[in-house]
Amino acid sequence: MNTATPTENGFTLLEEGFSAQDMVDKIINESSMTDDRDAFYVCDVGDLLKQHLQWVRALPRVTPYYAVKCNDTREVVKTLASLGIGFDCASKSEIQLVQSLGVEPSRIIYANPCKQVSHIKYASANGVQMMTFDSEEELIKVARFYDNAKLVLRITADDSKAEVSLSMKFGVHLKSCRGLLERAKELKLDVIGVSFHAGSGCRDAMAYVKAITDAHFVFLMGAELGFKMDLLDIGGGFPGTDDVKLKFEELTAAINPALDEYFPADTGVEIIAEPGRFFVTSAFTLVVNIIAKKVIMDEESDSDGKMIVLFVTNIFACSKLTFW
């Protein structure tokens, strides 16, 4: 049976019903005649589309800007670009990648609050206006090298319950927001909205709700100072699989009412998010070869004190990737 047809864009088209496991078996079979036992990835491109559908259903008011740093494989970015979504880029090279696939600058947010000057200049030269900030130093840089930028103030969120906390590095506390907004005003910069990140792998829906209320408060502050804010960016943190403590739908069930309460549709505020792992986690399967096995004695383990240790092929050197 000829189930696989390679296409010129690097994808392999498969018949209905073919699973990741089938693909893995096929590749293992093909390599069984050779010495090649290196680790490899397979990526189910259809899964990216499924995730997108799930997003649109669960968060109808929120446009996703995929966080490229999560997985910058060209085919992934290309597939997501074809869906018309936006992109969160953290550096010049990510902006280059996304723009090389024909994405317009208005669909890109440069969501790194601490940017290199040469990268700010690059964004300026290439029309990428939306960018985040969380310090006075960044405002001064932007005023000097890109006074036409559309700035988004990143506030902190309580991400203490997330798998990966980001608030140590990024985000300003509510009490410092007014001072920063005043400084932006003095520097004649345009602040168009507020962003936050509830931590990667967020396990606490209240972190989003609290951050949305805080963002609302900053919008009021902005209005007092004469800014016309119309962008709310609710960041990333959405789970990529269902085997998590807080499922995607449970999270969105808390987020949607908060958005409707604090940013009702008639305010005209555009709402975006920066999902990373949400889009790519389930699409990718990593296959490793077990190269050695040891049984060791461990007093702390189960009743018999035996622990089995498996050694696998180097996954960091893994360069093979098959798409379908």
Ligand SMILES: *Cc1c(COP(=O)(O)O)cnc(C)c1O
């Ligand atoms: C890493 C990152 C994301 C994506 O986070 P996920 O938890 O993978 O959704 C989004 N925005 C910013 C600014 C990030 O640094």
